[in-house]
Amino acid sequence: MAIGTLTEQPTRRGALPPTDQRPPSGRLFALTGTLLVLLVLLAAVHLVQGTAAVGVADLVSWVLRRESGLEAAVVVESRIPRLAAALAVGVALGAAGCVLQSISRNPVASPDILAVNNGAHFALVAASVAGLSLPFVGDIALAFAGGLLASAVVIALTGTAYGTVRLVLGGTAVSLALSSLTTSLLILRPEEGTGLYAWASGSLSQNGFGTLRLMAPFVVAGVAALLMLGRRLDVMMLGDDEARALGIPVRRTQLTVLLVTVLMSAAAVAATGPIGFVGLAAPALARLLVPHVPGLHRHRALVPVSALMGVVVVLGADVALRAAMGAQTAVRVPTGAVTSLLGGALMVALALRLRAAPIGGAGSSLEVRGTGVRRRALLAGAVGAVLLGVAAAAALAGDRSLLVGDLLLWARGEAGPLVNTVLGTRIPRVVAALLAGVALAVAGATIQAVTRNPLADPSVIGVAGGASVGAVLVVTYAPLAGFWALTGAAGAGAAVAAAVIFALSARGGFASDRLVLVGVGVSYVTTALVTTLIVATDPFSAAKALTWLSGSTYGRSYEHLLPLGLVCLVVVPLAWAGHRHLDLISIDEDTPRVLGLNVPRTRLALLACGVVLTGTAVAAIGMIGFVGLVAPHAARTLLGRRHRWVIPVAALLGGALVVLADVLGRAVIAPDQLPAGLLTAVIGTPYFLWLLHRTRAT
Known part of the structure; x- marks a missing residue:
């Protein structure tokens, strides 16, 4: 699965080689601290947004356990599970998109572009329409199979050395076909159309913590596996031939990363539906900081930062949605619609940075x-x-x-x-x-x-x-x-x-x-x-x-x-x-x-x-x-x-x-x-x- 390299403008100047062993810089700690502070602020705003009148004072009282009742019930039963879903999905998709971009050396690679999310979503909707009721672990297994099959089709049909455009077009075509099949199933079951249509674009709404407790082990295990592969990914950024010369099993590493990322993405889709383009936006934003933050190029730093950035993207989209449209209307609008807006705009920005073939050249x-x-x-x-x-x-x-x-x-x-x-x-x-x-x-x-x-x-x-x-x-x-x-x-x-x-x-x-x-x-x-x-x-x-x-x-x-x-x-x-x-x-x-x-x-x-x-x-x-x-x-x-x-x-x-x-x-x-x-x-x-x-x- 050696994927063609994308040439971007501007190039990174002064970046350390991937195998550099210097300790993390103060800028990296500052960046991590800034992201954590931003997450705390977004989480606090997120908890006080909603249809029920629970404000900052009620939240502080609940934290200090001064009172209980309706306010506590609203926070515990509705808003905290929604916040936890944003954390889990942001971490899963941000980390998955980061390593997919690394093994492909392609800045637009993500679970969405590889049709993982659409494949997982189609498998779950097909099971739902067929009346197949599975426990959450069974849903993850079904979503994993659908996502893995879809990504395999994209990789097989776009070739063994595809570049940015070929990857995007192949993934978009497979996603459109799967989306068409999913939509067909929804139209055949109109009584389920309202809920499934909103969920199809990614919704953070949760009924308690049951689903998240089952999802968390998959996300934690996936992030841990990616961190263990961090050194290999650093070396592979030099190129496949160089990595093989240094003893890295390139194909096995790529396959392992693909399986781990599909599993994490499938768990996210099973919990919240396909929240679009978090896996594209979060790593892309993190990589923009690499020239300015020494040490961030190493994957043991880049993966966690991309995961935190994924949470910022998801939470920020949800908070902005409720602030712009109001609590009553925002309840009906899926968070994935807002992240897709961000992802589409980011793809346009990446396209403008691309040193592409002139018209009538390689593109033809x-x-x-x-x-x-x-x-x-x-x-x-x-x-x-x-x-x-x-x-x-x-x-x-x-x-x-x-x-x-x-x-x-x-x-x-x-x-x-x-x-x-x-x-x-x-x-x-x-x-x-x-x-x-x-x-x-x-x-x-x-x-x-x-x-x-x-x-x-x-x-x-x-x-x-x-x-x-x-x-x-x-x-x-x-x-x-x-x-x-x-x-x-x-x-x-x-x-x-x-x-x-x-x-x-x-x-x-x-x-x-x-x-x-x-x-x-x-x-x-x-x-x-x-x-x-x-x-x-x-x-x-x-x-x-x-x-x-x-x-x-x-x-x-x-x-x-x-x-x-x-x-x-x-x-x-x-x-x-x-x-x-x-x-x-x-x-x-x-x-x-x-x-x-x-x-x-x-x-x-x-x-x-x-x-x-x-x-x-x-x-x-x-x-x-x-x-x-x-x-x-x-x-x-x-x-x-x-x-x-x-x-x-x-x-x-x-x-x-x-x-x-x-x-x-x-x-x-x-x-x-x-x-x-x-x-x-x-x-x-x-x-x-x-x-x-x-x-x-x-």
Whole structure:
């Protein structure tokens, strides 16, 4: 599991070698003392925050045992267990993220990026939905198995020498697939949706100390094991070859560290749900202090400091949440949503420090280069025929199956009342899926060409997430607004997200790696914002919100599709009309300028096409993932890189993919239904991971 090295700016100057034996400096003791004092202050504030009127005076009286009663009961039964959960989870995730970054020499490695948290969460939710009741130790074992399997998939499919972008993309893809499967289970059990949805983002709420007593031994044993491996980790920071030359069993050490960190993360997920990005934020903050604190680079100091920093992150997020939103509202908002906001922002900051490959350079090595065919028109016609066949099957299949004759009679206006009723609700759904697939596929093809980044899917890089935030804001605060207002808000959200992503990525020349990392960070931020909006404003409609955010055509009528239809009618031909410009811009930065093309203006216009298509599609049927990645890649594989053919064939493939996902979601478990976006994630993730596996470094 030797993982590629990430080059950062600035480099650490004057750092001591990892095997240095100098005693800890006064700065290290000062840093530790400062963190402990900060923890005490945060804990004191944390204990006096809540829905019950327990203030500082009541807390002091309880500590001095001057009185008991309701105040003591509130503190002991509710707030202290919540505080203890923050301590345990912060220590577990902070220490786990620290050593994962060390063995990978990658500053974005964490239990979240390796899909450990999502794997553990999926295993626990699956057991809960299946009615499997286990003791807490059994939950930890189940979460450990799920997290270990997920991390093994990420490591296996991203290769044996992967760098930052490959790790982030592989982990994000696996996490999205597992999240889709988890969401499917929650939608199938709507009676459990409210509690499980909040817990899915990480909640510190506890019923007494029973769970924490069982969790504590796993955390203590894990930290102790990591401290025992501290010397080995110090030497391994020099490089695998150097460590082997000094007698360190590199592979065995990496495997041991991985097993310990997965166990600690699984225990945290079993106790509080997946609290996001503590394992990324805490070690990253600790490592920022390494150049200024002599001795902190040694893991026997770095692991405890990262653990303390993890507690500061968790407690600080919980305290800030209650201070900003008030005790009553903050009860419903999971702490993990706030830490995910911090983690996404931190990933963006790390991306800006990354000395990434320039656009068209190493970052483009993942592109699938099509071999092309001689009879492109014939192939495009065949893809169109497939789309028509899938659309016809989608019109006939569902909770009530119809025959082809019924469809023909309906088309001629001669069908009976039952057929008219069924097709009257089913056909608009088919049209919605088709139009959304076309829009997202063309958006993906355009954005990939303009950025020269073959992995710039609108959902992966955060543009679709921005559209989702805009739409949810309208649904939340203006529920009576019309569909045009919803479409406009989604488009505005996509535009804002795209402006942030591309503006930050443009620093240093549109580096391919930086674009991906900034986009993924923004995607995590938007997901956390949507989660906060849902659970804070209307927690009892979590299942409904989950369905919409997962991309559902349910209840769509022709009037809902009017904005999307108009945008597809206008913008898709505009994007196709710029196919020659897309061909030139996708080559490099200099060729189009030599040929007289105004690159900034053309890039902005084509990106605007992609953003408008994405925002309108999200407003129409919600979040649909991987369509903008899979369809353009498949089109280039079949036809080569000429966008004259790539755009129309990608549009046909995108429409067919979403229609297929929609009909499968309606028919497989009829009369229950699954949103189309969940199925596209399940379908698209294997293709995406195969792409990473096919192009991995050897």
